[in-house]
Amino acid sequence: MALKSLKKQRRIQIVALAAVALVVSTVLIGYAMRDGINFFRSPSQVVAEPPTESETFRIGGLVEEGSLVRGAGEQIRFRVTDGGATVPVVYTGVLPDLFEENQGMVGTGRYVNGTFEASEILAKHDETYMPKEVVDALKEQGVYQEPES
Structure with missing residues (x-):
């Protein structure tokens, strides 16, 4: 009887240890990627809901x-549009x-004081390529035209 409860206790310890290891590894992966995840926004989305100045996005x-x-x-200024905003x-x-x-x-950076x-x-990088997010944003505004082949 004592042997069965010892095996059961050991099994519970192993399952608990595996659960803790999973939680710790998930937290570490999220912490490591916090700067690597940049959300995409179209100009219309940026104008409608301006992100915070500390947020890096595309x-x-x-x-x-x-x-x-x-x-x-080396400073360059220009405007990016999706037809709506x-x-x-x-x-630089x-x-x-x-x-x-x-x-x-596509640009990566921060929205500071309206810029x-x-x-x-x-x-x-070629005549027909445009990033999917840009195509989707342009289609949403009704400005996208399919490239001629």
């Missing part, structure tokens, strides 16, 4: 025609070669 849309201004040094963007750095007006882009301060800018 924004995407089309670079508005006539909005690209190269400042002193427009958000001013400021970026070297833009991708394929970056141009009326083309799709998206980008830390990274990505542009389309």
